Amino acid sequence: MNRIATFLNCLLAIALIAAVVLNFSNVIARYCFGHAFTGIEDIQVYLMIGITFIGTLVAEIRQQHLSMDVLRRRIPGALRNLVELGEITLSIAVSGLMAWLSVVYTLNMWRIGSHSENAHIAIWIPHSILVFSFVLMMLAGLLRLVRVLAKRIRPAAAPVIP
Amino acid sequence: MIGVLGVLPIALLLLGFPIFLVLLSSVTVALLFFMHVPLSALHQMLFGAVDVYPLLAVPFFIFTGELMGRGSTAERLVDIVDVSIGRMSGGLGVTTICSSALFGAMSGLSAASVATIGRAMQPALQRAHYPPRFSAGLLTSMGAIDVVIPPSIPLLVYGTVAQVSIPRLYAAGIVPALLLVILLSSYVACYCRHKGIGNATAPTSRRPLQVLSRGITALGAPVIIFGGIYGGVFTPTEAAAVACVYAAVIALLVNRELAWRDLFAAAQATAFFTSQILVVVACSVLFGWMLTINQIPAALAVWLIDLHLPLWAMLLALNILLLVIGSFMEPISAILLLTPLLLPIVKAQGIDPIQFGIIFAVNLGIGLFHPPFGINIFVSQSVLRLPLGTIYRGIIPFVGVYLIGLAIITYIPAVSLAGVQWLLR
Numbered sequence: 001m002n003r004i005a006t007f008l009n010c011l012l013a014i015a016l017i018a019a020v021v022l023n024f025s026n027v028i029a030r031y032c033f034g035h036a037f038t039g040i041e042d043i044q045v046y047l048m049i050g051i052t053f054i055g056t057l058v059a060e061i062r063q064q065h066l067s068m069d070v071l072r073r074r075i076p077g078a079l080r081n082l083v084e085l086g087e088i089t090l091s092i093a094v095s096g097l098m099a100w101l102s103v104v105y106t107l108n109m110w111r112i113g114s115h116s117e118n119a120h121i122a123i124w125i126p127h128s129i130l131v132f133s134f135v136l137m138m139l140a141g142l143l144r145l146v147r148v149l150a151k152r153i154r155p156a157a158a159p160v161i162p
Numbered sequence: 163m164i165g166v167l168g169v170l171p172i173a174l175l176l177l178g179f180p181i182f183l184v185l186l187s188s189v190t191v192a193l194l195f196f197m198h199v200p201l202s203a204l205h206q207m208l209f210g211a212v213d214v215y216p217l218l219a220v221p222f223f224i225f226t227g228e229l230m231g232r233g234s235t236a237e238r239l240v241d242i243v244d245v246s247i248g249r250m251s252g253g254l255g256v257t258t259i260c261s262s263a264l265f266g267a268m269s270g271l272s273a274a275s276v277a278t279i280g281r282a283m284q285p286a287l288q289r290a291h292y293p294p295r296f297s298a299g300l301l302t303s304m305g306a307i308d309v310v311i312p313p314s315i316p317l318l319v320y321g322t323v324a325q326v327s328i329p330r331l332y333a334a335g336i337v338p339a340l341l342l343v344i345l346l347s348s349y350v351a352c353y354c355r356h357k358g359i360g361n362a363t364a365p366t367s368r369r370p371l372q373v374l375s376r377g378i379t380a381l382g383a384p385v386i387i388f389g390g391i392y393g394g395v396f397t398p399t400e401a402a403a404v405a406c407v408y409a410a411v412i413a414l415l416v417n418r419e420l421a422w423r424d425l426f427a428a429a430q431a432t433a434f435f436t437s438q439i440l441v442v443v444a445c446s447v448l449f450g451w452m453l454t455i456n457q458i459p460a461a462l463a464v465w466l467i468d469l470h471l472p473l474w475a476m477l478l479a480l481n482i483l484l485l486v487i488g489s490f491m492e493p494i495s496a497i498l499l500l501t502p503l504l505l506p507i508v509k510a511q512g513i514d515p516i517q518f519g520i521i522f523a524v525n526l527g528i529g530l531f532h533p534p535f536g537i538n539i540f541v542s543q544s545v546l547r548l549p550l551g552t553i554y555r556g557i558i559p560f561v562g563v564y565l566i567g568l569a570i571i572t573y574i575p576a577v578s579l580a581g582v583q584w585l586l587r
Contacts, residue, residue, distance in 0.1 A: 012433035013426055016221055023218070023403035027396065041215055048436075051221065052212050052444065055437020056182065065180030066438050068491055072178030087179050094187050101205045127209060 001140065005061040012055055015047045022047075039119030046116075046126040053133040060091070060137045063144075085148060092141040099134035106131050163456060166192045171449075181495050185445035189452045199455075204448065211447035212440055215399065217322060221436040222402030223313050226383060227274050228428040229409035230265070233419045236278040238377035239264050245370045252354025254290050256347045258283045259304050263343050266308025268383040268405070272493075272530055273541045276305035280546045291359055294548075299556030300350065302531045302542040306564060307346075309493055309527035311339035313387055313402065316493040316526060319443060320519045323450065323501045328398045329391055333585040334516045334578045338524060341577060342567045349563045379412045392585050439494055450502030459506040466507050476511055477572050480504065481525055488529020489536055496526055517578040524571055528564045531557055 022040050030036040059065045075083060109124040116123060167188055174184040186204075193199055230236075240261045247256055262279045266272065280301040287297040309316050312332035321328040383405045390396035396404060413420040420428075453459055471479070487496050501522075508518045531538040533554050542548045571577050 009430050009434055010426075012437070013429035016225065016429045016433045016436070017426075019218065020222060020225065020403050020406045023222070023400060024407045027400050027404060031395075044218055045213055045215055048218055048221065048440070049209065049212050051433050052437050052440040055434055056441040058434060059438055059441075064434075064438070065182060066442055066492060066495060067178050067180045068175050068495075071176050075177075083177050087177075087183070090174075090179070090187055091183055094183060094190060097190060097201075098186070098204065098208075101201055105202055105205045126213075127205075130205060130209060 001061050001143065005058045008054055008058050012051050012058070015050055019044045019047045019051075039116075042116045042119035042121060046121065046129075049126055050129050053129050057133045057136050057140070060140050081148075081152075085145075088141055088145045088148065092138055092145065095134045095137040095141060099131060099138055102127065102130040102134055163192065163196050166196065167449075167453060167456065167458065181499075182441045182445045185442070185449040185499075189445075189448050192452055192456075207448045207451055208444050211444040214322065216328060216397070217440065217443070219313070219318055219328070219399040219402040220315060220439060221432055222399065222406050223315060223318070224435055225429065225432040226268060226402065226405045226409045228432050229406070229413050229420070229425070230268050230380075230383065231274050231278045232424055232428055233413040233417060235268070235380045235409075235413075236261070236265060236282045238380040240279065240282050241373040242377040242380070245373045250351065252351040252359075254283070254286055255292065255300055255350035255354060258287070258300060259307075259343055259346050259350065262304040263307050263311055263339065264381075264384065266305070266311045266314070267387070268409075272305035272308040272527065273537060275308045276301065276538045276541045277546075279304070280542065284546055292354075293357075293359070295552050295556040296353065297556070298542065298546075298548045298553045299558070299560045301546060301548070302536075302538050302553050303557050303560035303564070304346070305538050305541075306524075306527035306530050307339055307342050309523045309530065310335045310342065310520060312336065312391075313398065314523060315439075316497055316523055317519060318398070319439075319494050320497045320501060320522060322443070323446065323498060324505050324515055324519065326515050326519060330516055330582050331519050332391065332398070333581040334520050335523070336581040336585075337577055338520050338567070338571045341570060342524075342564065345563050345567050346560070349559070353559075379416055382408055382412065442495055442498055446498035446502075449499075453502050459503050462503060463506040463510045467510055473511060473513075474573065476507075477513075477521075480508070481521070481568065481572060484522060484525035485528060485532065488526040489532040491529070492537060493523070493526035493530065496529075497522065514575065514579065516582060517575050520578040521568070521572050524564070524568050528561065528568065532561060533557070 022044050026036055026040045056065075072080065072083065106124050106127040109127055110122075114123045115121060116126075170191065171184050171188045174187070175181065186208075190201075190204065193201055193204065240257060243260045243264065244253070244257045247253055247260065250256060258279065261283070262275045265275045265279050284297065284301060287300075288294075292300075308314065312335050314332075314335060317331050317335055318328055320326070321331045386405050386408055387401045390401040390404060391398055395401075410425060414422070414425060466476070484496075484500075487500065491499075504522075505515060505518070509515065530536050533539070539550070539553050539557070542553055543550055
């Protein structure tokens with residue numbers, strides 16, 4: 001999973017550099033040549049949407065979301081495990097629902113065949129980023145749940161007799 | 163409904179659930195069980211919240227800060243400020259404050275400023291025999307100015323959520339930031355004169371020119387950002403992109419202190435940090451929409467107005483609330499969660515949303531180094547290897563100085579609005 005996260009993070013870095021280059025090129029084109037490419041703004045915003053939601057997937061895999069964990073660190077061990085299980089379950093449920101809603105919405109966009117105003121990109125393409133992210137977030141959550149439960153169920157090792 | 167949109171999110175937040183999950187699950191539960199709105203609104207709102215061109219400035223400014231922080235920009239800035247004001251009493255301490263403010267004017271990130279300028283200044287402060295407790299307080303608290311100084315990321319996020327013009331907000335932040343710099347510098351200078359410490363040696367006549375020629379490139383980014391935005395050349399997003407390219411060219415080609423690999427590493431860190439912030443932005447827009455269609459902010463505003471509190475008492479109550487929340491929560495998350503709730507109340511009281519944005523930012527800036535959980539305390543502890551006890555004791559007088567600044571900014575609206583009037587007439 002960590003390799004997937006690292007690979008996705010590399011893609012996001014490329015997307016970010018591309019957005020900077022596109023924006024800078026547009027500034028140069030407008031001020032030096034008196035011509036701006038209107039579609040570039042759409043592309044940059046879609047890159048940012050990709051960075052946001054695929055980055056959230058990376059944060060889910062690495063367990064590095066923004067949170068207020070000050071009090072959680074002070075909860076006793078058994079209760080903290082229970083809270084962790086609750087968090088994973090809620091994450092799976094919410095990402096599952098969001099994945100379903102995103103699939104339905106993206107399919108509708110694909111059927112309608114609508115395009116963005118300036119860059120004329122098929123709208124289902126940027127919307128499918130949410131499908132990708134939420135489906136994989138749900139799977140990452142399931143994997144984490146299995147790992148946590150397996151750690152609990154696994155019997156304690158037999159004591160070593162000296 | 164109050165339970166779902168009030169008690170549930172607070173409980174989940176306190177339990178340490180990811181902030182985006184707290185907001186998204188609360189809205190989902192409200193939609194599923196209490197309202198007759200199609201669930202597809204969740205997808206539409208989430209997508210639409212990030213489908214906003216001005217938000218691109220967030221990753222671009224963070225990228226600029228990352229690039230500047232990885233090179234020797236901090237040292238170059240410190241040298242320039244030191245040559246200009248280093249000879250005065252407590253000059254090294256004042257140099258620390260001014261360098262941090264200048265670094266904030268490039269990156270907009272408080273923790274980055276504490277880590278980068280702190281690393282550059284800490285050995286010099288030790289050599290000049292500044293007391294460890296005083297140095298710890300100074301290095302931990304100086305980053306709070308960066309929350310107010312443009313191009314502050316928290317102000318950018320506030321402007322997006324509150325639908326306030328970003329250039330106006332940035333213009334409003336300049337005078338309060340200068341006020342805080344002056345107050346802190348005065349305190350440091352008085353302390354050093356009283357204790358007889360930290361008098362720097364006078365620079366040689368050649369040194370200023372050497373330092374200026376070495377560090378002139380470091381001053382380019384703020385010139386691009388401020389000159390570009392207020393000269394009417396760039397939008398804030400374009401200024402951020404141009405500053406990114408400038409920072410990359412300076413670090414890669416002019417100073418030759420970063421390799422292409424470092425540029426890519428900076429882009430990776432920026433993309434990850436951006437996603438952490440923007441997903442909370444998206445979910446808080448969703449949460450704000452849910453609060454609005456249930457008329458919760460309006461009801462809260464009516465309730466507070468019915469209390470007939472005088473304006474000063476209302477502002478005092480808001481400041482206390484924000485200080486408490488700021489010491490537990492990271493500024494961007496706090497802005498995203500509280501702006502939809504507090505803004506209608508503030509507007510109903512006749513307070514300018516721009517002034518409120520500055521008050522909000524200063525409070526959350528203080529929260530960044532305020533005990534017990536200010537983030538910059540832990541940045542100082544981990545990056546600068548300062549003991550926690552020394553930091554806690556050291557920051558107490560600096561909290562006092564910032565509170566004086568906060569009182570002036572809160573009760574004299576002209577401090578926040580002067581910059582807007584001067585720059586955007």
